[in-house]
Amino acid sequence: MSQVPALSQVSSAPADLKGPPLRRAMSYVTIAWLFGAFWMHAQAGAPLTMFAKTLGLSNFEFGLLAAMPFMAALLSLPASVLIDRTGHRKGIFMVALYLNRLLWIPIALVPMWIVLYGGENHAPWAIFAFLAFFFLMHAGQCVGGPAWISWMADVIPDRVRGRYFARRRQLGIFTGIPAALLAGWALDRYCGHGQSERTILITCSVIFIVAAAVGLVDVFLFHFVPHRPVMKAKQPVIQMLLHPLKNRRFVWFSACTAILWFAVAGQGQFVSKFLIDHLKISSTQVQMIVLVVPLLTQLVVLPIWGRAIDRYGKKPAMMTGMLGIVPVGAGWCLMNSGHVWPGYLLASCGAAFWTGVEVANFNMVLELSGTDADGNHGGTAYVAINLVIVNIAGMAGGIFYGSIAEALTDFQWVSGIAWLAPMSFYEVLFAVSAVLRLAAFLPLLRVHEPEARPTFDLMRFMAGNLYNNVAGAVLLPVRLIRRDTGEDEAESSKHE
Numbered sequence: 001m002s003q004v005p006a007l008s009q010v011s012s013a014p015a016d017l018k019g020p021p022l023r024r025a026m027s028y029v030t031i032a033w034l035f036g037a038f039w040m041h042a043q044a045g046a047p048l049t050m051f052a053k054t055l056g057l058s059n060f061e062f063g064l065l066a067a068m069p070f071m072a073a074l075l076s077l078p079a080s081v082l083i084d085r086t087g088h089r090k091g092i093f094m095v096a097l098y099l100n101r102l103l104w105i106p107i108a109l110v111p112m113w114i115v116l117y118g119g120e121n122h123a124p125w126a127i128f129a130f131l132a133f134f135f136l137m138h139a140g141q142c143v144g145g146p147a148w149i150s151w152m153a154d155v156i157p158d159r160v161r162g163r164y165f166a167r168r169r170q171l172g173i174f175t176g177i178p179a180a181l182l183a184g185w186a187l188d189r190y191c192g193h194g195q196s197e198r199t200i201l202i203t204c205s206v207i208f209i210v211a212a213a214v215g216l217v218d219v220f221l222f223h224f225v226p227h228r229p230v231m232k233a234k235q236p237v238i239q240m241l242l243h244p245l246k247n248r249r250f251v252w253f254s255a256c257t258a259i260l261w262f263a264v265a266g267q268g269q270f271v272s273k274f275l276i277d278h279l280k281i282s283s284t285q286v287q288m289i290v291l292v293v294p295l296l297t298q299l300v301v302l303p304i305w306g307r308a309i310d311r312y313g314k315k316p317a318m319m320t321g322m323l324g325i326v327p328v329g330a331g332w333c334l335m336n337s338g339h340v341w342p343g344y345l346l347a348s349c350g351a352a353f354w355t356g357v358e359v360a361n362f363n364m365v366l367e368l369s370g371t372d373a374d375g376n377h378g379g380t381a382y383v384a385i386n387l388v389i390v391n392i393a394g395m396a397g398g399i400f401y402g403s404i405a406e407a408l409t410d411f412q413w414v415s416g417i418a419w420l421a422p423m424s425f426y427e428v429l430f431a432v433s434a435v436l437r438l439a440a441f442l443p444l445l446r447v448h449e450p451e452a453r454p455t456f457d458l459m460r461f462m463a464g465n466l467y468n469n470v471a472g473a474v475l476l477p478v479r480l481i482r483r484d485t486g487e488d489e490a491e492s493s494k495h496e
Contacts, residue, residue, distance in 0.1 A: 025155055025225050030168045032221035037172030039215030042179035043104065043208050045290045046187055046283040049272040051204035054197050055111055055130055056123050059409055059425075062273060063402010064131065066266035070398060072138035073391030079143040080381055083150065090227035093147040097219040100140030104212035107133045108205035116198055142387065153366050154228045159310075162363055166306025169359075173295045179214075180295070183207050184287035191283070244385045248448070254386050255443040257361060258393035260322065263329075263436030265397030266429070270405065271332065274426045281340060289343045294351030304465045305356045309363055312461065313452025315444065317360035320459055322441050324353030329434035333427040337420055401429050 052065060079096075083089055110133065114126040156164055190203045244250050268290065275286045309317045328350040335342055365386055408425035415423060 021226065022155075022157075026164065028221050028225045029152070029155070030171060032218045033168050033172045034175045034218075035214050035221070036218035037176040038179040039101065039211045039218060040179075041176035041291050041295070042183050042211035042214070044268075045180065045183070045272055046276070046286040047183050047204045047207045049269065049276060049286075050187060050191065050200060050283070051208075052130070053273070053276070054200045054204075055115065055127050057127060059405035060402040061127065061131070062269050063266055063398050063400075063405060065134065065398075066269040066401070067395045067398025068131065068135045069138045069141075070261070070265060070391035070394030072135055073142040073387045073394070075139050076142045076146050076387040076391075077385070080146050080385075083147050084381065089147040089151040090222070090225075093144040093151065094219065094222065096140045096144030096147070097222075098140075098216070100137055100144065101212050101215040101219060103133055103137040103140065104208045104215070107137060108208035108212075112201040112205050115201065142391075146387065149366060151227060155225065158367070161366060162310040162359065163303070163306040165362065166302040166309075166359055170299055170302040173299045176295050177292050179211070180287045180291035181284065184282075184284035187283035244382045247382075248446075250382060250386070252443050252446040252448075253364060254389045256318075256440055256447065257386070257390045259436060259440035259443065260357070261390045262393040262397035262400070263433050263440060264325075265394040266401035267329075267433055270401065270426065270429055274332075274335070275343065278336065278424065278426060279338070279340065279343075285340065289340075289347045293344050293347040294354075297348045297351040298355050301352045301355050301466070302359070304462060305359045307465075308356075308458050308461055309360055311453070312455075312458040313449050314360040314364045314367075315447050315449040315452045316455040316458040317356045318364075318444060319441070319455045320462065321353045321356030321360065322437065322444065325350060325357070326434055326437045328353065329430060329437050332430040333423070334420070336423065336427065401432075404429060404432070 052062065057065065079092065083092055086092075107130065111126040111130040114122050114129060118125070186203055186207060191200045272286060272290055275281055275289060276283075305317060328346055331342065331346045331349075335346070365382065405425050408428060411423075411425050411428065413423040
């Protein structure tokens with residue numbers, strides 16, 4: 001009978017991971033994400049929004065909630081110093097991510113306990129506890145993130161990174177979709193119209209705790225992924241952290257992503273709130289629009305983006321994706337017509353283009369932080385500085401959108417278009433986001449990638465692959481009917 005190896009037996013790896021050990025390590029990383037995707041999509045969207053709404057968060061506090069992940073990311077800078085000084089990427093990742101998952105338990109229980117047993121007079125304390133634990137939870141992610149990225153840069157070979165991480169995310173969709181739908185079903189089943197705040201809080205808390213338990217399995221599986229030791233950094237801390245800022249390519253890339261994350265910060269929280277408060281749709285429909293439809297779209301486009309990035313480069317992929325998300329951002333302004341179907345279309349198109357941005361961005365950071373062909377280790381300073389720049393922008397963006405929402409709470413504007421309802425602060429947020437997304441395109445033009453091929457070639461490649469995939473899916477029933485008909489005719493001819 002085979003046995004699981006002791007943790008001490010898998011805590012180190014040979015200098016070069018090849019053959020079966022490499023394939024085994026890549027399998028563990030992939031399987032872990034199946035549990036990670038369930039954790040991430042079970043608590044996102046409607047459960048988190050309904051929990052926060054029931055606690056009584058204001059529009060500004062919703063913006064603050066959206067800014068919390070970006071605030072926590074500032075901890076990636078001292079984490080990067082610790083990682084490069086000790087070389088303990090795996091250990092730091094494991095501790096930080098265990099805390100990240102476990103903190104969902106106090107997020108679920110403490111605010112609920114304060115509200116249910118302390119009464120409405122203690123609601124501000126419940127909100128404070130919720131935001132504080134939410135910040136600490138994301139802090140764990142942001143401390144472990146740089147360690148994980150640098151670690152994976154030395155585990156996953158450069159030649160297959162684009163395809164591997166695209167396929168890994170694609171497989172996570174098969175657990176992410178059931179998680180999102182189960183959460184939506186539970187909310188509709190137990191938190192429908194007329195249900196008490198107590199029932200809503202308890203239901204959301206159960207969802208959070210179950211998701212946390214599954215998420216712990218994700219972290220545990222990384223015990224069995226080998227860790228390639230890296231040399232401890234010897235240069236002074238300030239010099240080490242300033243080194244990425246001397247790389248012009250890195251600076252322009254970070255400027256691009258900073259503007260982009262400022263533009264999209266808070267959109268997830270406010271889109272969910274818009275769907276629940278403004279359109280009054282069910283939790284299952286909310287989960288379908290904000291999670292399930294994007295995941296299904298990713299299932300189609302992820303392998304295409306992975307091949308495109310490996311073949312044409314990261315910059316062309318980001319340019320294509322960023323151009324696509326501009327009209328999608330503006331399109332949410334048309335959702336107040338009362339029709340739900342545009343939300344599914346916008347969610348699908350947004351996911352198709354945003355996936356390209358995310359995969360290209362991840363591979364760019366991975367390239368900068370890993371070990372190159374000459375043996376030079378980029379270090380987690382690149383990851384940390386990029387995260388700090390991007391997340392300061394994201395934090396500012398979340399607070400910016402929250403402030404606009406709070407200031408324009410009672411705002412209404414009649415467009416004069418018969419089929420559109422009066423515009424509210426939601427449409428203002430969506431329009432501002434669309435303009436800023438376009439502005440983020442400008443610094444990207446200055447990013448230099450010598451190996452990249454023309455962006456137009458990548459667009460043609462993407463269009464051709466999408467057409468073939470869609471046409472294949474549409475014509476599949478016809479092919480099956482023809483095959484069955486052909487088999488029947490062949491069988492008849494035999495009897496004749």
